[in-house]
Structures are given as structure tokens and as C-alpha cells.
Amino acid sequence: MDGVLLVVLLREGIGERETAQLARHSQEVLSSASRLERLLVDAESGGRGFMLTGEERFLEPWNTACAAIPAESANLLRLSDTPEQKDQSRRITQGVESYLVEYSVPMVDAVRHNDPSVRSVEAIDEGKRRMDVVRAEFEHLDQTERGVAVVRDEQATATAALVEVTVPVGVAVAVLLILLFVGYLTRTVIRPVRRVAAMADRLAGGELTARIPESGAAEIRTLEHSFNRMGRSLQQNRDELTRLADEQAALRRVATLVAHAEPPPTVFTAVAKEAGRVLGADGTRLLHYEADGTATVVARWGAAGSDMSVGARVTLDAGGVAAEVLRTGEPARFEGPAAALGGAVSSAVGVPILVEGALWGVMNALSTDEPLPEDAEDRFANFTDLVATAIANTQARFDLTASRARVVAAADETRRRIERDLHDGIQQRLVSLALDLRTVEAGVPAELPELRAELSEVAFGLAATVDELREISRGIHPAILSEGGLGPALRALARRSAIPVELDVQVEGRLAPPVEVAAYYTVAEALANATKHAQASVVRFEAAVLEDRLHISVRDDGVGGADPARGSGLIGLTDRIEALEGRVTLASPPGGGTSLQAELPIGVAE
Template sequence: MAPDVDGDGNGLPSRWATMRAGLTTRLLLATGVLVFVVAAAYVALGVALTDLSRARAGATHSVQEVNVARDVRRLLIDMETGQRGFIITGEPSFLEPWEIGRRTLPERVATLRNIVDDPQQAKRAEQLETDSLAYIRDYSVPLVDAARRGEGWVRGIPASEDGKRRIDSLRRQLDGYVTTELALSAAEQADADNDYRRATFIAAGGLAASVLMTVVISIYLTTRVVRPVRRTAMTAERIAAGKLDARVPETSKAEVGVLERAFNSMAESLQHHVGELARLSDEHAALRRVATLVARGRPSDEVFAAVAQEVGLVLGAEITRILRFEADGTATVTATWLRAGERVPTGTRIPITNTVAGPVRETGKPARITEESPPELPGSAYSAVGAPIMVGGSVWGAMTALSRADRPLPDVAAARIAEFTDLVGTAVANAQARADLVASRARIVAASDEARRRIERNLHDGAQQRLVALGLQIRLAEASVPPEQPPLRKQLGDIVSGLNGVSADLQEISRGIHPAILSQGGLGPALRILARRSAVPVDLDLGVDRRLPDSVEVGAYYVVSEALTNAAKHARASVVKVGVEAEGADLHLSIRDDGIGGADAAKGSGLIGLTDRVEALGGTMAMSSPPGSGTSLLVKIPLEVQ
């Protein structure tokens, strides 16, 4: 449909030309006036408030200066009273306020000089500081020192009159300073009151003007915008209630008219796409549920069952299957979903020659055929769609969906299935990766244990035996040394003692590499010896009286050994409780200490290595170590290691 052209014939749509001279222009003009009025009011208000703040700050500062000046006067009076009382009575207690004033007065007059802001007051403050310090330095301190020495002139009239003259002068200076500062404070307060009244008047005027402009604009918007928009909103509510054929009448050619026409166009589009949006929402929700299972590492059979059900519900199919292709040309049913009827059991081998899975396997691409009914469905022709499941770049299997031929699956069915088969492939790859990782870790642990066992045997049967034989030979040589050569006999004895120490050290090293008692007597005797050698007392509760698989015994031994070592080094524990029990198909270990807790596997405590060893055996290890409450390890190792 061609756009309308304005009267000038310039080819522009007439509705946009009308809009430029319509509601937008009026609103922009009114808004500009309102913004100008409000901005002017705010600027004037800001200036007034700045003056008000400055005036109040000046008044507050004047009060502070008056308070400091009064402190200076009080200190001078206290000094005068204290020194006079001491001179008259000779009691040292009268000098306590004098001492306080002598120490404090210089700081207070300096403070007064620093905070004064009026030039004339600044001169008075400087003179006051000079006279106050001179009073202390030239009169008060010499007078008190003379009184302490008992000199009689301090009680004479000249000394008293000199002090009175000095203190009266300081009082007059302080009274004049305070009086002047109070007058300045009153003036500042008066300015603050004037600024407050001016700010109030400006704010009231600006508010009244903005309210008036707002009322005018509101009336205009109500008639030209609000009513049409409200009518449009009511129509939107009808559409939201399910009446997708509702439309709003077009009453204007300006912006509101454009809105009404756009709304009607949107309603038509919404009516057209609402079904598609609902379908996509359901499909995405199904994908999220399946993706959550994959991300959590749930078992493959659980993921397969969920995918089969979700695809069946999304496509409205009669039956869905997940098939794993076998080398003999058949397929194994790993999951199935059926709207009604008996399902083919999981694990069943089925032929795929005449099914949609056949071309999927041959081409590695989605396929669609008309298929005869499977045994689970009533006899009829079915629309069948299948998509490959790729794992590691190869076709692992397929997912198929069937629906009655009279209501075939949509053309996009294959693409929808492919979104789910990607998740299935990820789940299969994850499961294979986990299995490969567990097997690899188990092989590494087994090889490490075998290497430890071999090194221990070599040390015991080789180097250690040679050290013993060498010690015996030296003993024989020692016995044959003539009695007249005792130094040589002593040297040979020292060599034998050193060889015995080396042999003991080597024996201890071999036990750490792989304790022989573990291979000979099993887990129980090995743990008893480990408990006796522990630096921390061990309360051992041993519930195992039989031999276990070598890998299980070695793993359990090193878990307990590392836990006892950590308790001795870091836990500050007084006792460690170790429990060992073979229950059902698992070996359970519990190691608890009463130490300080706060163990962290990330800080190199050896717990990461123990976790790897336990998990390589298919077991689990949980640690709890709250600060101040000790450390607890709970380990479960399957007795039948895969």
C-alpha cells in the first residue's frame, strides 16, 4: 500500500508532516517554557541557599569564637583567683586552677587567633594573645615563684595593683572582643534570616509557576493524549484477556494516530505469532530442563529418559526413542517415551533396516520417512523423523519420533530434535570422559602404589641387608683388633653405630614409602602401628578383621596417615579418634580431632591428594573443619574397586 503524499507533492508521507506541526511541536514548546521557569527558579533558589549557608556558617563561627574568648576569660580569672589565694594562705591547693590556666591559656588564645575571620577581630586576637602571654610570663609566673620562696614583696600593694591593672586590661580586651563578635554574629544571623525568606519566596514562586504550567499541560495531554492512550490500553487489556481480534479506532493523524495504527498492526502480528511463541517457550523450557540435568552431571539414563519425554511432548508425537547404534547393524534402545501403551524395555536390541534410524545411520544427517507402525503402536502408517546423535565427531546413535500419518510431524521437527540430540551427545561425551578419568586415575594410583611397594622391597632386601652385613663384618674386624690398639677398636665401634643408625633411618624411610606390615598383615595391624607412632594420642576403633583389596587397604592407610600427620602439624589437638568399619559393599573411615579447625584443602595440606586417591577408587571424602571446633574427615571407599 503506497503512503499518502502531502499537498506539496514532495513525496513525504503526509502523516509525518502533520506530526511535525501537531502534538510534538506543542508539547516541546510547553515543555521548554516549563523547563525555563523551573530552571530559573532553581538557579535563584540555589543562589539564595548558597548565601543562606554562608550566613549560617558565619554565625556559627562567631559563636565558636565567642565561646573560645569566654574560655580565655575564665582561665584568666581562675589564674588570678588561684595565685591570690596561694599568696594569702600559702595553701598549694590554690595553685591547681592556676597551673591548669598556665598550661591551657596559651593554647586557647592561639586557637582564638587561628579561627578568627574578621580583620579587626584578628588584630584584637593577636593583641590579646600577646598580652595574655606577657601576663603569664612577666607577672603571674614570677609572682607565684616568689611566693613559693616566701618573699614578702608579693603581698605588697605594688604587686597587687600591677596584677589588677594587667588583669583588668585583659578583661576589657576580652569584653570588647566578645561584644564585637556578638554584634557580627547578630548581623550574620540577620543576613541568614533575609536569605531564608528570599529562598522561601523564590521556591514558592517557582513552585506556583511550575504547578500552573503543569496544570495547563496536563489538561492538554488529557484531551489529546491520555484519552486515546487509555482507549488503547483498554483494548490492550482485551487482547491480554485472549480477545486477539480487538482493535482500537484511529482518531488522529498526529503521533497518537500513528500509535493507534501501530497498535493495530502489532495486534495483528501478535495474533499471528502467539501460537508460535507459546511453542517456542515450551521448547526452550524443555531444553533448559534437559540442559540442567546435563550440567549437573546426572546419569546418562536419566538424561535420556528426560530427553525422550520432552521431545515427545514438544512435537506431540506418539512415540520417541533414543537408539545407540551397534556394530552388527542393530540398535539398542537406551530410552523411550510412549503416549499410550507398553514401552520397549531399555537395553532391547531392535532392527533398524525399515525404520527412520536406518538412513540416519547411513548418512549421519536428519531423515524423514513414512514408517510402518512399531510393535508398541496400533497398526497404521506413521510419519517418522530422526536426527543423529554425534559424539566425538562420529554417529553414536539417533533419536526418532513418530506420529500418525494423518497428522504428520511439522517440517521443523528434525531441527527441533537436533537441538535435543546435541545435549544427548554432550551427556554421552561427559559420561565417557568421567569414566575415562576415573579409570586413568585408578591406573595412576595403582602404578604409584606398586612403585612404592617395589622401592620398599628393594630397600629392605637390598640396601638394608647390605648395611646389616657390612655391620657384622666390621664387628668381626673390631673383635680381631689387638688390645694394645684401643683407638682403632673405638673407631670401628663408632662406624658400626653409624651403620646401625643409617639402617634404622632407611627402615623408617621404607615404612613411609610403603609399610611392609600393610602387605603382610593387612589394614588392621598397619593402622595399629600407625596409631602407636602418632605424635598425637589416637583412639582407634577398628571394625575390620579381614583382608581387603590391596588398593582399598593402601588408600585407607594413606588417608589415616595423612590425617594424623596434619593433626600433629596443624591442629593442636589432644586426641584423634579414628573409626574404621567395613559395612556392606563399602569401607567407612572417620577421623576426628579436637583441635583448632580451620583446615583448607586449597592451602597445600595434602587433602587434595587424598581426595584424588579416594575418588580414583570410586569413593568420596567429605571434610568439615569449622574454626575452633576441630576437623572431621568422612571417607567411603567401595570394596569392589572398578
């Protein structure tokens, strides 16, 4: 009887041990799959960052992941020992390889060759579809292993129940011995194994904080320690993956602002907020170094360092990180309470902002309690690079606008000079010659009517030439615009129009010459187009100054269908107005007339 019970109990113990070993092996498979999935996410995040910004630094995680994926895929296949595990692992590794070889690598190459199709909706959807397929395989493997763990646990429970059923009521001594033996096994083997199996289920379900007391004996204690170590490793890996995903998402949001050419203050504010949240800092500040050794606060976030408001000019403390970065041009860090860090701040990190190789400013992270992460400087550098890109882009746009404005101003000055030369030189000379000719004509004797007629014809020709020259001079630069301003010039333009014009000009006083010239030629081009192409019966023109901007509207009731790309006139006007930081919009639906709207800032420098 005792021998039978002993055999049954030994069999149960062996089964429980095998169950624990199988559970540990299952967790090794899941851990390998988790690492492979994390590497795939690194490759996808790095590739997407590179496709959005075109910057090579986003390929660092992508290159690392691509290099590590083959080895991890081989490890997953090696650990898979059941037919179902092998099949699922094979589908996962094939899906990961297909994503890299058929999608990610070609897309990165396309970005390097400036292929615009990589940012199309179809390309993005294709990458998402492939990632969803691979994630589904990972989830399937996870669910399968969890189901196997449940079955193994049920089998262990059934074995224990069998022991309880088969133990007969026998001799008191035998029953006592059996109970003592079962109690010993339950306490030292079965319960620890069940705890391990339960922990395996909790880990497989995503509860990575689960731990078990390491109270078993010998191998059970080793198993408990291994499971706890695996749980800590999985938790660290998940936390690291979450942190990386949050950081990449923050960088993508800031990169989107930079790509959309948002104003620097908007980018600065977003960087301060996103960087502070990613690092878990209590406050962040962006400072721009000035030539006199001070700095201007261009953005801030958080409670720490709130004594500095945006736009404030501050003196750099000799012991502060901002002063240290200015001195060395390198990242700086200070730990421990210090007055130079400002108030209750106990930890600070500063990273330089370099624009085209020159030190432009510094971004600070501040903490009031815990020290900032050890890799804060490296993680901050990703954000400062985006700040530098935004500043460089803004400066490039400013330089381009200023250059275009100088070109337009030079052309206008040349027009005015030519108009003055024509008016004061050739035109006046022709008028004088015409008057002299009329004087000669009046002195011709009456008996020479043919000579008088010829002189009169020449005089009329000179007068016509003067009128034509006056029209040419007006087209180059109308004198009335320089002498009377925009209002009289536009009214004169309306009077000369071949199409009736309804005029509403509400412009008082003089505006800056570049604004008046741009407005005049905008209306002149619109009237010329309406006369030549629109078949319009009336043109309505409005001009008014509202909120420091000149608003111009020219509308006709013609056939519509105007296309700026088919002529250089509207393109030139658009360049002229945009050079003054203005805007032009054209609406010309077929059969619905044409409407030209323009806005110009009246504060343009002369």
C-alpha cells in the first residue's frame, strides 16, 4: 500500500517538475519573441523618423535593430521545440524578414534618393499593414503559450486531486506517514511549482510586476529566483520600450512642426514641453545667448525655474549650466542644491544648441528632487537638433524674403528713374520741338499752303509721339503714383480702362512706396487680363486698409477659367507681393468670373 502511494506521489512530483521546466521553456520562447518584437519596433520607429525628416541619425536604432534581428530570429527558431511553436516562430521570422527586406530597406533607400512616393498614403498604409500582420503573429504565439500554461496547470491540479482520491483510509500509522509525506511534498514542491506556474500565467498576461517569494528548497528556490529575474528583465525591457516609444512620438510631433515651417516660438514651446515630459524633468528652459554675455529666455515649461519668464533677459550665473555651456560649448551637468541653479532646483543639465556650427543657445532641464537620467544629455541632443533646424530654416526663409524684396525694390527704382529720364528729357524735348514747329508753321507765307500743311502734319506726328511716349512712361512707372499716391493712381487707371470699372478705394494718405507699387501693378495686371481675356462687362475694384494690412479685391463677371501657370504676369505679381510678406489668391471657375484677392502689410520699410 505504502509502495503504491509512494509511486503515485513520486510520479506526481516528477510531473510537477516537468510542468515547471516546460513553463520555464515557454517563458524563454516568449522572452525571445518579445526581444524580436522590440527590435522590429526599433526598426519601424527609426525608419519612420528618417522618412519624415530625412536625417541620418534616425537610422541609428534602425541599423542596430536590422543587425540584431537575424540572430534573435535564429534564437527563437532554436528555442521552438513543439510543432506548433516551430510553425508560429517560422511565420514570425518570415514576417519580420519580409517587412525589412521588402518594405523598410527599400523605403530607406528611396528616401536617400529623394523619391517623393515614400511619403504617400499608400506607402504608409503598406508599412502599417505589414506591421499589423507581424504583430498578430506575436499575439497568436503569446495566446498559444498562455493556453498551454493553463492546460499544464490543470494537469497538475488533476494529478494532485488523484493523489487525494487514491490515498485510502488504512492503518493509522500508514495514513499518518502518507499525510506527512504528502504535506512535505506539497509544501516543498507542489505549492512552489504552482506559484511558479501562476506567476508564469501572470507574466504571460502582461503583469510584469508579479514576483514570488524565494522560499523553496534547492532547485525550487533556483526556479523561483530565475522566474523573478526573468520578470524583472521583462519589466525593464517593457519600460525601456515604452520610454523609447514616448520619446520617438515626441520627436515626431516636434519634427512635424519643423517640417510644416511653424514659427520658431511655436517650435521652441513644443520642444520645451516635449523634452521635459520625456525626461521626467520638473522644468525646462530654452535660452538664446546674446553678444553681451547675457541670454534671452525664448521658451520655458514646468514649475522649476518659473521665475524666468519668456522674453526676459537674464544674466548667466557663474556656476550655472548655461554659463558652463557658453564657456565650453559642450553639455554640462550639476548635481546638488546650488543657488546658481535657481531656487529649489537640485539637479540641472544643459545641452548646447548649434546652428550651422555656431553656438546659438542652450536647453536646460531642471529637477527639484531626483537626479536627472544619466543619458539626459544624449536624449536632449535629439531635441536641440530639431531646434537648430527650425532656426536655420527660419533664417533661410528670412534671407530669401529679404533678397526678393531687394530685387523688387531695385527694379522699382530703375522704373522710376527711367520714367523720370523720359519725362524730364526726351518727352520735354519733343514738346519743345513741337512748339517750335508750330511757330515755324505760323510764319509760313499764305502763298505756300503745301508747306504749311506738311509742317502741320509733322507737328501732329510729334504730338502723337509725345502721347505714345507718355503712355510708355506711365506703363514703366506712372508719375501720378509717385506724385499723388495709390488712390489717385488707381482712379486714373480706372478712367483709362476699356471696361467699365466700379471703384471703391478707402486708402487715406500715403503708404510705403513698395506697397503702393505692388498694389498698383496688381490692379493693372488684373484689369489688363479682364480686358484681353475675360469678355467681362464690368470690373469691381476695392481697396482698403484694415488692421495694418492693405486689402485689394478685383472681380469681373467674365468667362473665368484663368490659370496663373499659363502666363508670367500673375506669377510676377505673386513674387512681388510675397517678397513683401503678402498673400495672393485667385479664384476663376469656368463661367463664374475671376476674383483676385491680395493682402499686403503696410508696415514695409521703404
